Amino acid sequence: DAMVIQNPRYQVTQFGKPVTLSCSQTLNHNVMYWYQQKSSQAPKLLFHYYDKDFNNEADTPDNFQSRRPNTSFCFLDIRSPGLGDAAMYLCATSRRSGTTDTQYFGPGTRLTVL
Amino acid sequence: AQSVSQHNHHVILSEAASLELGCNYSYGGTVNLFWYVQYPGQHLQLLLKYFSGDPLVKGIKGFEAEFIKSKFSFNLRKPSVQWSDTAEYFCAVNTFGAGNKLTFGGGTRVLVKP
Numbered sequence: 130d131a132m133v134i135q136n137p138r139y140q141v142t143q144f145g146k147p148v149t150l151s152c153s154q155t156l157n158h159n160v161m162y163w164y165q166q167k168s169s170q171a172p173k174l175l176f177h178y179y180d181k182d183f184n185n186e187a188d189t190p191d192n193f194q195s196r197r198p199n200t201s202f203c204f205l206d207i208r209s210p211g212l213g214d215a216a217m218y219l220c221a222t223s224r225r226s227g228t229t230d231t232q233y234f235g236p237g238t239r240l241t242v243l
Numbered sequence: 244a245q246s247v248s249q250h251n252h253h254v255i256l257s258e259a260a261s262l263e264l265g266c267n268y269s270y271g272g273t274v275n276l277f278w279y280v281q282y283p284g285q286h287l288q289l290l291l292k293y294f295s296g297d298p299l300v301k302g303i304k305g306f307e308a309e310f311i312k313s314k315f316s317f318n319l320r321k322p323s324v325q326w327s328d329t330a331e332y333f334c335a336v337n338t339f340g341a342g343n344k345l346t347f348g349g350g351t352r353v354l355v356k357p
Contacts, residue, residue, distance in 0.1 A: 162345075171333060171347035172287070186344075219287065228273050228339045229294050234287040 132156070133235035135220050141241045142210050150205040150238045152220030161203040162232060163195060164219040172219055178203060179225065207240075215242045245270040245338050249348035257356050258326055264319040264351050266334030275337040276317040277345075278308055282330045290332070293317065304328070326357045 134153045142148040152161065160179050164172035176185045178197040192214070194206040207214055217239050221232040250265035268274065278290040291302025298310040308319045317334060334348040 169350075169352075171349050174344055177344075221287075228275070230275060230337050230345075231277070231289065231292055232337075232345055233289065234279075236286040 133220055133222050133233055135218075135235040135238050137238060138236060139239050139241070141243065142207075143243050144211065145209045148207050148210055148240065150207075150218050150220075150240070152203045152205070152235055153201050154220075154222045154235075155201070156222055156224070156233065157200065158222035158224045158233075159200070160223045160225050160230070161197060162221040162223075163193075163203070163205045164221065166217040166219055166237070168216075175205070210240070210242045212242050215240055245336065245346050247334055247336050247346050247348040249332075249334050249351050251351050252349065253352045253354070255354045255356065256324060259323050260355075262319075262321045262324045262328070262353065264332055264334075264353070266317045266319065266348055268315050268317070268334075268336040268346075270315075270336065270338045273339040275339075276308075276310060277335040277337070278302065278306070278317075278319050279333045279335060279347075280330045281333065281350075287333070290319070324353075324355050326355050329353060329355045 136151045162177040163175045166172040174186050175189045192208050197203045217237045219237045220235040223230050223232045247268045276293040279287045280290045281287050291300050293300045293310045301307045306321050310317050331350050331352050333350045335345050337345045
């Protein structure tokens with residue numbers, strides 16, 4: 130089945146140790162998003178790629194970076210994770226066309242920072 | 244900036260009761276409206292969406308939502324809930340012409356007692 134896949138599902142890292150989260154999609158969607166979701170909160174958009182164009186949210190910390198080497202894959206790099214970065218990280222994809230755009234979410238990666 | 248508000252943070256009800264979750268947004272331009280559901284331990288799933296046309300939209304699992312443009316509202320309803328509807332429900336609005344981003348409401352946790 131076509132879907133949004135995230136690896137790993139659970140990631141444990143140490144304070145300050147870089148970590149990379151992975152997202153892949155078989156939907157051939159042109160937009161890929163990264164969200165941060167903390168417990169009992171709504172997802173918060175970090176950034177997205179519209180094709181190869183990177184769009185960063187104004188309040189996303191510099192500690193968070195992203196790469197999209199091809200249509201199918203997108204990575205979230207956290208350069209120096211702090212305790213406050215522990216959260217669920219959600220990847221979503223969409224096929225943006227005109228004024229319609231539906232996002233489909235992956236299962237998320239739960240990040241623990243020790 | 245656009246915002247989305249959900250009226251209730253927590254709702255507790257018994258099986259067979261009717262459910263209505265309120266959602267209001269603040270943006271006067273073109274919008275796509277969504278309800279997502281997050282079952283315990285699972286990823287965000289699309290429940291239903293509204294782009295245009297009939298303001299009463301039907302989604303999966305017996306849910307429906309009504310778009311009232313004059314009230315900037317998109318309320319979710321289900322006539323008779325089941326225990327399996329226990330989940331967190333997020334209203335989300337995609338605004339075009341204002342960054343084209345998906346903004347989530349704060350979520351409503353629904354607990355259905357058997």
